[in-house]
Amino acid sequence: MDNEDRESNHLAADTFMPMMMEAFHDGLREVASLSRWLLATLVVINGAATISMLPLRMPTDAKLGAAFAFLVGILAALAAGIWSLYVFKQVSIAAGTMLGYWLTVASDGPRLAALEATMKRHLDQAIGSRATHVLVFVSMTAFVIGCALVVWGMISRGGML
Numbered sequence: 001m002d003n004e005d006r007e008s009n010h011l012a013a014d015t016f017m018p019m020m021m022e023a024f025h026d027g028l029r030e031v032a033s034l035s036r037w038l039l040a041t042l043v044v045i046n047g048a049a050t051i052s053m054l055p056l057r058m059p060t061d062a063k064l065g066a067a068f069a070f071l072v073g074i075l076a077a078l079a080a081g082i083w084s085l086y087v088f089k090q091v092s093i094a095a096g097t098m099l100g101y102w103l104t105v106a107s108d109g110p111r112l113a114a115l116e117a118t119m120k121r122h123l124d125q126a127i128g129s130r131a132t133h134v135l136v137f138v139s140m141t142a143f144v145i146g147c148a149l150v151v152w153g154m155i156s157r158g159g160m161l
Contacts, residue, residue, distance in 0.1 A: 006108055013106035017099065024095040028088065034132075035084040042077030042139045046070045049143065053150045062153025069146035073139045080135035087129045094119055 050070040053063065098119050105111055 009105045009108070009111055012111065013102045017102040017106070021095075021099070024091070027091055032088075035081045039077060039081040042080070042136070042143075043074050046073035046077065046139065046143055046146070049146055049150075050074075053146075056150065056154060058150070058153030058157045062149050062156065066146040066149035066153065069142045069149060073142035073146065076135045076139035076142060080132050080139065083129065083131050083135060087132065 047070070050067055053066055053070075056063070101112075101115060101119065
């Protein structure tokens, strides 16, 4: 490795290591915040909806359907929170690999474009997890379906307590 390549690698390592660590910390805060928000909000709204519809007079099938929809909403929210924790583990592994790689580059190790591209792809996939988005959508959809069943049940029965 000639001196020019060595200087270029040191510059890249000095540039990318702080950026990678900052992105990792930002991702950590975002995942933690999202997980708390999902668990708190989605579980609470589905749980509150279940409890609030229990004293309503409506057909049993509407009540059971709504309760089931709200239960699905709760379970999907919990699954989204658990999946977020799993995704964070994957991000942590990728960040550790990236940090080790850039420390090696800073110590005159070779740069490997294929490894850099693979690590970036894994980090991007972990941070933008489709599964979490799908589970959040399922939870919100289940809540809306549950509400619609409650409204239908109240309309079909007169809606009085």
